[in-house]
Amino acid sequence: MTALLPRRGLAQILALIVILAVDRIVSPQFFDLRLQDGRLFGSLIDVLNRGTPVALLSLGMVLVIATRGIDLSVGAIMAISGAIAASLADSHGLPIVLAAALGAGLMCGLWNGFLVAVLGMQPIVATLILMVAGRGIAQLITEGRIVTFSSPDLVWLGNGAILGLPVPVAIALGMLILTGAVVRGSALGLLIEATGGNARASELAGVGTRAMILAVYVWSGVCAALAGVIAAADIMGADANNAGLWLELDAILAVVIGGTSLFGGRFSLVLAVFGALIIQTMNTGILLSGYPPEFNLLVKAGVVLAVLLLQSPKFSGLAGMAMRLRGTKA
Amino acid sequence: MKGLPPVLITAIVLVAGFALCAVQFPNIASTRVVGNLLTDNAFLGVVATGMTFVIISGGIDLSVGSVIGFTTVFVALAIERWGVPPLVAFVAILALSAAFGAAMGAIIHVFDLPPFIVTLAGMFLARGASFLLSTESVPITAPVYSTVSDFALRVPGGGRLTAIAMIMLIVVIGGALLLKLTRFGANVYAIGGSRTTASLMGVAVGAMTVKIYMLSSLLAGIAGIVFSFYTSAGYSLSAVGVELDTIAAVVIGGTLLAGGQGSVIGTFLGVLIQGLIQTYINFDGTLSSWWTKIATGVLLFAFIALQQGLVALARRPVAMRAGAAS
Amino acid sequence: METSSDPVASLLEVRGISKSFGAVRALQEVDFTLRAGEIHALLGENGAGKSTLIKVITGVFPRDAGIVRLGGDEVAPRSAKAALKAGIATVYQEVNLLPNLSVAQNLFLDRQPMRFGIVREGEMRRRAKALLADFGLDIDVAAPLGNYSVAIQHVTAIARAVDLSARVLILDEPTASLDRHEVEILFGIMRQLAGRGIGIVFVSHFLDQVYEISDRITVLRNGRLVGERETASLPRLDLIRMMLGRELAETTSTRAATREHQARDVCASFEKYGKVGYVAPFNLELRHGEVVGLAGLLGSGRTETARLVFGAERTDGGQASVEGVPVRLQSPRDGVRHGFGYCPEERKTEGIIAELSVRENIVLALQAKRGLHRPLARREQDEIARRYVRMLDIRPPDPERPVGLLSGGNQQKVLLARWLATSPRLLVLDEPTRGIDVGAHAEIIRLIRELCDDGLALLVISSELDEIVTYSDRIVVLRDRAHVEELAGEAIDVTNILAAIAADGGAAAREGRA
Amino acid sequence: AELTIGFSQIGSESGWRAAETSVSKQEAAKRKVNLKIADAQQKQENQIKAIRSFIAQNVDAIFLAPVVSTGWDSVLKEAKEAKIPVVLLDRDIDPSGKELYLTAVTSDSVHEGEVAGDWLAKTVGAKACNIVELQGTVGASVAANRKKGFDTAIAKHANLKVVRSQTGDFTRAKGKEVMESFIKAEGGGKSICAVYAHNDDMMVGAIQAMKEAGLKPGKEILTVSIDAVPDIFKAMAAGEANATVELTPNMAGPALDAIAAFKGKGTVPPKWIQTESKLYTAADDPQKIYDSKKGLGY
Numbered sequence A: 001m002t003a004l005l006p007r008r009g010l011a012q013i014l015a016l017i018v019i020l021a022v023d024r025i026v027s028p029q030f031f032d033l034r035l036q037d038g039r040l041f042g043s044l045i046d047v048l049n050r051g052t053p054v055a056l057l058s059l060g061m062v063l064v065i066a067t068r069g070i071d072l073s074v075g076a077i078m079a080i081s082g083a084i085a086a087s088l089a090d091s092h093g094l095p096i097v098l099a100a101a102l103g104a105g106l107m108c109g110l111w112n113g114f115l116v117a118v119l120g121m122q123p124i125v126a127t128l129i130l131m132v133a134g135r136g137i138a139q140l141i142t143e144g145r146i147v148t149f150s151s152p153d154l155v156w157l158g159n160g161a162i163l164g165l166p167v168p169v170a171i172a173l174g175m176l177i178l179t180g181a182v183v184r185g186s187a188l189g190l191l192i193e194a195t196g197g198n199a200r201a202s203e204l205a206g207v208g209t210r211a212m213i214l215a216v217y218v219w220s221g222v223c224a225a226l227a228g229v230i231a232a233a234d235i236m237g238a239d240a241n242n243a244g245l246w247l248e249l250d251a252i253l254a255v256v257i258g259g260t261s262l263f264g265g266r267f268s269l270v271l272a273v274f275g276a277l278i279i280q281t282m283n284t285g286i287l288l289s290g291y292p293p294e295f296n297l298l299v300k301a302g303v304v305l306a307v308l309l310l311q312s313p314k315f316s317g318l319a320g321m322a323m324r325l326r327g328t329k330a
Numbered sequence B: 001m002k003g004l005p006p007v008l009i010t011a012i013v014l015v016a017g018f019a020l021c022a023v024q025f026p027n028i029a030s031t032r033v034v035g036n037l038l039t040d041n042a043f044l045g046v047v048a049t050g051m052t053f054v055i056i057s058g059g060i061d062l063s064v065g066s067v068i069g070f071t072t073v074f075v076a077l078a079i080e081r082w083g084v085p086p087l088v089a090f091v092a093i094l095a096l097s098a099a100f101g102a103a104m105g106a107i108i109h110v111f112d113l114p115p116f117i118v119t120l121a122g123m124f125l126a127r128g129a130s131f132l133l134s135t136e137s138v139p140i141t142a143p144v145y146s147t148v149s150d151f152a153l154r155v156p157g158g159g160r161l162t163a164i165a166m167i168m169l170i171v172v173i174g175g176a177l178l179l180k181l182t183r184f185g186a187n188v189y190a191i192g193g194s195r196t197t198a199s200l201m202g203v204a205v206g207a208m209t210v211k212i213y214m215l216s217s218l219l220a221g222i223a224g225i226v227f228s229f230y231t232s233a234g235y236s237l238s239a240v241g242v243e244l245d246t247i248a249a250v251v252i253g254g255t256l257l258a259g260g261q262g263s264v265i266g267t268f269l270g271v272l273i274q275g276l277i278q279t280y281i282n283f284d285g286t287l288s289s290w291w292t293k294i295a296t297g298v299l300l301f302a303f304i305a306l307q308q309g310l311v312a313l314a315r316r317p318v319a320m321r322a323g324a325a326s
Numbered sequence C: 001m002e003t004s005s006d007p008v009a010s011l012l013e014v015r016g017i018s019k020s021f022g023a024v025r026a027l028q029e030v031d032f033t034l035r036a037g038e039i040h041a042l043l044g045e046n047g048a049g050k051s052t053l054i055k056v057i058t059g060v061f062p063r064d065a066g067i068v069r070l071g072g073d074e075v076a077p078r079s080a081k082a083a084l085k086a087g088i089a090t091v092y093q094e095v096n097l098l099p100n101l102s103v104a105q106n107l108f109l110d111r112q113p114m115r116f117g118i119v120r121e122g123e124m125r126r127r128a129k130a131l132l133a134d135f136g137l138d139i140d141v142a143a144p145l146g147n148y149s150v151a152i153q154h155v156t157a158i159a160r161a162v163d164l165s166a167r168v169l170i171l172d173e174p175t176a177s178l179d180r181h182e183v184e185i186l187f188g189i190m191r192q193l194a195g196r197g198i199g200i201v202f203v204s205h206f207l208d209q210v211y212e213i214s215d216r217i218t219v220l221r222n223g224r225l226v227g228e229r230e231t232a233s234l235p236r237l238d239l240i241r242m243m244l245g246r247e248l249a250e251t252t253s254t255r256a257a258t259r260e261h262q263a264r265d266v267c268a269s270f271e272k273y274g275k276v277g278y279v280a281p282f283n284l285e286l287r288h289g290e291v292v293g294l295a296g297l298l299g300s301g302r303t304e305t306a307r308l309v310f311g312a313e314r315t316d317g318g319q320a321s322v323e324g325v326p327v328r329l330q331s332p333r334d335g336v337r338h339g340f341g342y343c344p345e346e347r348k349t350e351g352i353i354a355e356l357s358v359r360e361n362i363v364l365a366l367q368a369k370r371g372l373h374r375p376l377a378r379r380e381q382d383e384i385a386r387r388y389v390r391m392l393d394i395r396p397p398d399p400e401r402p403v404g405l406l407s408g409g410n411q412q413k414v415l416l417a418r419w420l421a422t423s424p425r426l427l428v429l430d431e432p433t434r435g436i437d438v439g440a441h442a443e444i445i446r447l448i449r450e451l452c453d454d455g456l457a458l459l460v461i462s463s464e465l466d467e468i469v470t471y472s473d474r475i476v477v478l479r480d481r482a483h484v485e486e487l488a489g490e491a492i493d494v495t496n497i498l499a500a501i502a503a504d505g506g507a508a509a510r511e512g513r514a
Numbered sequence D: 001a002e003l004t005i006g007f008s009q010i011g012s013e014s015g016w017r018a019a020e021t022s023v024s025k026q027e028a029a030k031r032k033v034n035l036k037i038a039d040a041q042q043k044q045e046n047q048i049k050a051i052r053s054f055i056a057q058n059v060d061a062i063f064l065a066p067v068v069s070t071g072w073d074s075v076l077k078e079a080k081e082a083k084i085p086v087v088l089l090d091r092d093i094d095p096s097g098k099e100l101y102l103t104a105v106t107s108d109s110v111h112e113g114e115v116a117g118d119w120l121a122k123t124v125g126a127k128a129c130n131i132v133e134l135q136g137t138v139g140a141s142v143a144a145n146r147k148k149g150f151d152t153a154i155a156k157h158a159n160l161k162v163v164r165s166q167t168g169d170f171t172r173a174k175g176k177e178v179m180e181s182f183i184k185a186e187g188g189g190k191s192i193c194a195v196y197a198h199n200d201d202m203m204v205g206a207i208q209a210m211k212e213a214g215l216k217p218g219k220e221i222l223t224v225s226i227d228a229v230p231d232i233f234k235a236m237a238a239g240e241a242n243a244t245v246e247l248t249p250n251m252a253g254p255a256l257d258a259i260a261a262f263k264g265k266g267t268v269p270p271k272w273i274q275t276e277s278k279l280y281t282a283a284d285d286p287q288k289i290y291d292s293k294k295g296l297g298y
């Protein structure tokens, strides 16, 4: 257990527990679970299920950020892949639909990676280009409409269940394991962390830093595409206008809450996904609370700050000092 | 021999782009359109100036769009509902936004948290606060507003240099001077070069961080006032997403997100380049929503690629010397 | 333990300072006394706590215990700025200045000449030029500092501190990247300042320099005070024993004599290799079991040669071959693939990855060479890391410690370990002993020889001519970015190198390049 | 001569908006009018820029679908100075700007809410009914108005009560997510009697959420929403939705006619051309309406 969740995960776990407790207070039935049509049903499942897109995005994003990059285009890529999947769903089989949608994500990632690694653009503007244009491409595919489909295979991807667990959750879990296996099972993890920690030094040590950067953007594109397919499958339609809108910020937030520095280097996949869960636990809590929606953003701001402060070593230092001061006075 | 400075290259790119647009739509080459470019992008120019300081210091400020939104709502309510004289309302909101920026800067410094996230929380907070003030848009009818928004120096050819355009130019020039000529400016570059080194060299990094974010929020407040003049209203959803436009303008203007390098004039040119892209698309007028987005992306790419290509070309002889120095 | 007890003359008094980083006790109850007008050497092995002591004094690190008195009054600066205000100016070991700012801004940061709230740029440049002129430097002070070599950057940092020092000047390894001439100038200035009553703390691993310049010596070992002595009454061997806590194994001083000369196989050769504006085309042959030294003044093109050889920089033309087979070196990866290794001189920016652990830093190049698909198992990594930590005596011997938290000298050892782990055929070392303590210094030289005996080809850059002659089989002398002379066998000695460097207009090149 | 009209459209945030754009194009083509559409990507500043550039290009008339009701005075004054008539589409602006535009072709979104509320009150009758509400984007005037209208309508009936109200941002995905939470918070949805959504898209999402929770929308839980997009008719045909209030996407047609009359004979149109807010229920042959609406670009 300690191997999986390093000691630095403590703050995140604590934050999650606190938020869960608050959720339990605003909604007494928060932890209730029951089986409904072979599918677990309850707020906890909602948290997992709704957290899936951001969790998937954060899996790619955390690698990008580990190389000192950032990927603003993931929301747009979601829209593109969702649009492609929805347009093909009723005329093609699931494998082709998935291949096309994920292929599109891969191409998007390749484009981002090309701009950053080969042309040397700053990641934030490089991916801003696709953030703007990508949503346009998605709308071009759907012509601004919500393209609906009824292909049972694709619908299952959004609403089905495996062993009681919603399919999206199973997919996210699978992706986490897959990404973890690829990154930590090969030397990729080390080389990515080295690239992010000091690109010049890594290059001189023989690390193919460009290839690393290209690879992480590609992976981010693929993860985003998968998230897009799931989002489309969830509502049985592709909403190119709104799918993934502003989710890039949530994904970045998840990564940072997961303790990965925006300045690159060390990263943790598990904690990034944890970050996504923390965000969603908060969102679901807000929805359950019954407060007017005008308060949503204020609550979000407060929680984000609190979670970050909890992680800051300086904060614990200061808190400790305050305690000691009180101790000496008493 | 030294090669062209990046700012000059950005200027060349802007002029070349403008000329190309004018070839296709001769109407673009008029003082009217140029005047509009300044007026329409006035608030962006003001926030981008503040953002330049933040980014050069190695930080980022995502809260500016929300601060603009909050400012418009606050000003509108203060003047229309609470009966506060406009000038007093301005002073109050500027004080408030400066304090807001200072608080973000203090949190960033004291708790050593990433600016991206602290200002993201700031973005939620300011937007949420403006929802609390009012979710509907509030028109401002105070006479100052019509006076100011109607005031304009007329230039031959139908062009108008409006009051808000002038405010923007003053802020840009003031910002450029502050950055280049003062100790404060030098310290901004120093912190952007390296926080620890700057601190070891005796720069009061904490105080600087507070001041830099304070400046950014203050200018966002001014931009909010400019925006309220622009629209004569306060609206909680105004300026959504402006932080990204601002960052793009700053970066197109040649400022490095890593910090330590950049200029306010470059940022100003970046704002104009973005405005030009928008104008071009409006003039075209045949683009659907999606083609508008795609065209914006393509043009953004074209400008940045062109600029980077030119910079690389200009740097070539310099690069060798720089390489030689390593 | 003996400490000074003359309160009148003591300018800076440090009593009972302790400082821990987590479990590491970097300083334990250290006392230190600096008198007005003296040059006081602070010595110790890598990781002994010298830099930490300095940073505690200047308030960069909060201290756990102890007091600091300046001129009799207790001071507790909270930041470098406060220390500067109190009159303590410091050149820190690692972080020097800001490469993105102009030289002049660096010199006058936060104290620029002002008029009406505006920086007087012209005045500032004029003063900057004057300041650097004292150090024999005539450069464009408006250009970004990063455009200049490490040496110039270091001189600039020193000039800034000298200009700032009101009462105390602390120099943490200021001479590590300077050559003899610059060291002479610095010493002249230090003596002048001491004459004015300023107390100077001087950290260095060059014992010759310590004996040349210092009045007294304080030695630290493992974070504890070993003792304080008058320089004049402390024999060198005793000093080394104080620092190491043991005897230093004798090192033979000349290498050429002890080894027979025989034709060895060529490992790598470079023909008409060069790059316009970088280094003039040169021919170079590197053989197995042979050390080639590169000597020259700062800026003569040694680093450039090294980078070309390794593949970090692309050649304009010419041909490289490895083991007689023509190859193309387009990138460091190519170099690594052909079995080359390169320890750059700029340890911090080009060498270590501060955040990663010692283990990860050591296995990095090996892993890059093996490729993605053949990851080193954690067990192998641990073993490799442990082996080199032991072999190079890296301290603290904890492979999981982030390398950025190690002292400078130990970081250098980690870099060396990184390349040794790849079992290279050719190793390029740019200033491998810079910032390394006497013990480790001897260790590294011994290592160079051992590697050589194992059949490795070595290309070594060092500004220490005494050092380079002891291990080189051949020495290439550079001047003005061109290879001008090659010395071998009996011809290898310091005088010959100096003669080659100085031959026609060498001095002019030094002064004129601005 | 052929008329050139500049249309500053808000953007493409929903299927309805896309339909409005494509219907506008069709109507313009029918009348051989050259319609220049500038898409503002949901930003007022872009709309102002667009209007300015229309003025600079000297178009014959300007259509404006304002993203927000305030802030148009100065730019519309410029248009007036340039003698270019302005017609508002779909949304009105602040009363102070009345003399700055020729006419407004809009529906009354408060009224839409009322129609929805009245239908619900009538359908429920006297029994107690807990309503959950899916609001539009916080701060959007349409959302506020549709809420207001609905609230006024049900205020007259003490048995109707909105127990939960949260924003679904006008989107399907959020509508579904919010509905899921409502169901959990209201004891598995057993206590919910009706859902009111500020637009159909959110309702389509909510219907999915109800079905996944084992509830029967349209039967156990009543639904009423606004816009009348094709997909809600599909749901109605399947018996999963009960009612919708139409917001016609054809705003440009009446506007073009008004401009043609104004330019041709100088006829000044009435200040407000209100479009009908028609209520559709399962009784209106939803399948047929679905088929007829499908091709309109929703």
Ligand SMILES: Nc1ncnc2c1ncn2[C@@H]1O[C@H](COP(=O)(O)OP(=O)(O)OP(=O)(O)O)[C@@H](O)[C@H]1O
Pocket: C021, C024, C026, C044, C045, C046, C047, C048, C049, C050, C051, C052, C053, C093, C395, C396, C405, C406, C407, C408, C409, C410, C435, C437
């Ligand atoms: N910021 C830090 N965090 C944790 N440990 C540190 C830190 N800085 C230094 N140390 C540790 O403190 C000890 C003393 O380091 P210091 O840098 O003072 O050595 P030094 O005597 O200056 O060595 P060198 O001659 O190599 O520069 C070392 O063990 C080092 O690893």
Ligand SMILES: Nc1ncnc2c1ncn2[C@@H]1O[C@H](COP(=O)(O)OP(=O)(O)OP(=O)(O)O)[C@@H](O)[C@H]1O
Pocket: B324, B325, B326, C137, C138, C139, C148, C149, C150, C151, C152, C296, C297, C298, C299, C300, C301, C302, C303, C304, C345, C461, C463, C510, C511, C513, C514
């Ligand atoms: N004394 C000096 N005066 C002016 N410029 C200098 C001086 N010394 C070096 N330079 C500049 O520094 C630059 C590069 O020096 P660099 O460090 O690369 O040389 P080097 O031969 O590799 O020396 P070393 O490896 O000892 O640092 C040169 O471009 C040169 O212009």
Ligand SMILES: [Mg+2]
Pocket: C050, C051, C052, C093, C172, C407, C408
């Ligand atoms: Mg040290």
Ligand SMILES: [Mg+2]
Pocket: B326, C149, C299, C302, C303, C304, C345
């Ligand atoms: Mg060098």
